[in-house]
Amino acid sequence: xxxxxxxxxxxxxxxxxxxxxxxxxxxxxxxxxxxxxxxxHVRHADEAFCVGPGPVIRSYLNIPNIISAALISGCxxxxxxxxxxxxxxxxxxxxxxxxxxxxxxxxSVINAxxxxxxxxxxxxxxxxxxxxxxxxVADVDEARRVCEQIGYPVLLKATAxxxxxxxxxxxxxxxxxxxxxxxxxxxxxSFKDGRMYVEKLIVNPRHIEVQVLADEHGGVVHLGERxxxxxxxxxxxxxxxxxAPELDAAIRDRLHEIATTATRAVGYTNAGTLEFLVAGDAxxxxxxxxxxxxxxxxxxxxxxxxxxxxQIRIAAGEPLGFSQDDLHPHGHAIEVRVNAEDxxxxxxPAAGTLTVVVFPGGPGIRVDTHVYGGAVVPPFYDSMxxxxxxxxxxxxxxxxxxxxxxxxxxxEGVKTTVEFCAELxxxxxxxxxxxxxxWLPAYLARKTAAVS
Amino acid sequence: xxxxxxxxxxxxxxxxxxxxRVRDGETEIELRRAARSAAPSSYVxxxxxxxxxxxxxxxxxxxxxxxxxxxxxxxxxxxxxxxLDGDRDLAFVETLGxxxxxxxxxxxxxxxxxxxxxxPVEYGQPLFAIER
Numbered sequence: 001x002x003x004x005x006x007x008x009x010x011x012x013x014x015x016x017x018x019x020x021x022x023x024x025x026x027x028x029x030x031x032x033x034x035x036x037x038x039x040x041h042v043r044h045a046d047e048a049f050c051v052g053p054g055p056v057i058r059s060y061l062n063i064p065n066i067i068s069a070a071l072i073s074g075c076x077x078x079x080x081x082x083x084x085x086x087x088x089x090x091x092x093x094x095x096x097x098x099x100x101x102x103x104x105x106x107x108s109v110i111n112a113x114x115x116x117x118x119x120x121x122x123x124x125x126x127x128x129x130x131x132x133x134x135x136x137v138a139d140v141d142e143a144r145r146v147c148e149q150i151g152y153p154v155l156l157k158a159t160a161x162x163x164x165x166x167x168x169x170x171x172x173x174x175x176x177x178x179x180x181x182x183x184x185x186x187x188x189x190s191f192k193d194g195r196m197y198v199e200k201l202i203v204n205p206r207h208i209e210v211q212v213l214a215d216e217h218g219g220v221v222h223l224g225e226r227x228x229x230x231x232x233x234x235x236x237x238x239x240x241x242x243x244a245p246e247l248d249a250a251i252r253d254r255l256h257e258i259a260t261t262a263t264r265a266v267g268y269t270n271a272g273t274l275e276f277l278v279a280g281d282a283x284x285x286x287x288x289x290x291x292x293x294x295x296x297x298x299x300x301x302x303x304x305x306x307x308x309x310x311q312i313r314i315a316a317g318e319p320l321g322f323s324q325d326d327l328h329p330h331g332h333a334i335e336v337r338v339n340a341e342d343x344x345x346x347x348x349p350a351a352g353t354l355t356v357v358v359f360p361g362g363p364g365i366r367v368d369t370h371v372y373g374g375a376v377v378p379p380f381y382d383s384m385x386x387x388x389x390x391x392x393x394x395x396x397x398x399x400x401x402x403x404x405x406x407x408x409x410x411x412e413g414v415k416t417t418v419e420f421c422a423e424l425x426x427x428x429x430x431x432x433x434x435x436x437x438x439w440l441p442a443y444l445a446r447k448t449a450a451v452s
Numbered sequence: 453x454x455x456x457x458x459x460x461x462x463x464x465x466x467x468x469x470x471x472x473r474v475r476d477g478e479t480e481i482e483l484r485r486a487a488r489s490a491a492p493s494s495y496v497x498x499x500x501x502x503x504x505x506x507x508x509x510x511x512x513x514x515x516x517x518x519x520x521x522x523x524x525x526x527x528x529x530x531x532x533x534x535x536l537d538g539d540r541d542l543a544f545v546e547t548l549g550x551x552x553x554x555x556x557x558x559x560x561x562x563x564x565x566x567x568x569x570x571x572p573v574e575y576g577q578p579l580f581a582i583e584r
Contacts (some may be wrong), residue, residue, distance in 0.1 A: 050574040051574070
């Protein structure tokens with residue numbers, strides 16, 4: 001097992017990893033930008049290094065400074081968390097070149113899966129159903145030809161993309177040039193990679209993803225599925241739950257089966273997530289995320305497995321301590337993302353000082369957060385302040401518990417998604433379960449129409 | 453004096469404060485954090501009774517590390533009290549085998565050396581103070 005791990009991230013996930021390390025008896029080293037000097041992840045870690053100023057390109061993406069911090073402090077491994085360098089194969093390679101274990105899959109697999117067009121080709125070869133679409137397109141003209149072939153509506157996607165960035169829905173040829181230019185610029189800015197591909201837009205599918213764990217000795221298990229269909233118009237997830245409600249048992253089994261087969265086929269190791277679009281009986285592979293995900297706690301709570309600890313154990317070469325037969329989900333878990341953004345103004349992110357911060361507690365509630373009363377939300381980073389997770393024996397009890405928890409939550413100083421999410425939980429369609437990714441955008445459109 | 457400034461600069465760098473002022477008998481030391489930097493980028497060293505104009509004349513700049521790495525002092529190393537003629541190398545900070553030069557960015561007199569050879573430093577950590 002590792003003795004010392006550098007956590008190459010910030011925010012709640014840096015704390016989450018720090019907790020897993022400490023429970024495994026591992027010493028931790030945090031990195032931080034000048035804007036995060038007072039952040040909780042810096043205080044909780046055993047050591048901390050400032051790696052640059054606020055802008056991510058000079059701090060949390062500053063590979064030389066991060067690797068240097070790991071070497072100076074005598075780390076034997078790096079946990080990248082999610083976002084930033086988590087799916088950067090070059091970073092994983094550089095870490096390995098310096099004798100540091102990257103806690104994640106092999107660089108070649110990160111590359112193959114991170115390049116969404118390559119991932120789709122590999123998955124197709126492994127017999128996984130995929131959406132009709134293209135490989136990398138050279139320019140907007142080639143994109144136009146592909147779109148004509150597969151028919152509108154289409155999705156333009158950055159091959160290096162994630163979290164809704166570098167992605168645009170296009171419903172007609174007139175919209176294509178602008179959508180292509182903005183999506184590509186966004187991808188360039190976020191991932192330093194502006195290569196784009198096109199795929200058929202499946203109208204209002206459910207977004208259902210399967211969590212997998214694979215060790216370096218051939219052991220592969222899944223930890224069921226998560227339903228992440230409550231997405232903002234930007235495709236960013238807002239509410240996630242496990243298991244997926246109102247899902248046909250045969251489709252559920254099929255998703256689990258495809259996920260583990262594909263994981264084996266691509267030689268995947270460590271924790272990963274296969275995202276699928278589900279429309280009626282049809283299932284399409286969308287992408288594989290080669291990292292721990294924001295919404296991982298909902299799976300942890302119903303399976304009783306600590307996914308971050310498993311990531312560390314797997315990277316240290318340990319075999320999985322359980323098989324598929326040992327894994328049984330219990331109850332239902334739901335997660336609400338508390339973001340510093342204004343849900344009534346296109347989720348515009350807000351920065352500022354949090355004057356009041358009160359998080360919920362009590363039975364069945366977990367809060368993963370890095371903020372506290374008086375904390376400053378810098379303008380440079382993701383707007384997520386906290387994840388509130390509720391678990392209950394049934395979906396109904398988990399939702400009621402979440403409503404109670406959101407009622408206890410008080411955050412002042414910036415606008416947040418707390419009350420808006422509470423409102424969504426009361427919606428009849430949401431309560432019935434089985435909504436598609438078009439549900440929240442339609443809900444917002446109805447509200448806007450009602451106001452005007 | 454240099455030892456005290458070094459200790460105070462370190463304390464300021466670690467703290468969340470923008471400014472630190474210490475008065476002790478005849479001496480008053482004030483360290484200020486630059487708006488966009490973790491490290492105090494300049495400070496004023498002056499006896500308490502010294503007029504403000506003269507204090508301003510004795511302004512000192514802090515040269516901070518802009519990388520995470522290991523300090524490699526020159527041979528012979530730059531010493532406190534040494535006069536610098538123009539922009540010159542003060543030391544290197546080694547990051548992943550690359551020696552990043554630390555420059556004086558102009559003439560002046562070295563009033564503090566905050567680091568020793570082989571010391572690990574983080575981004576923004578004060579390395580030298582130069583009286584202009």
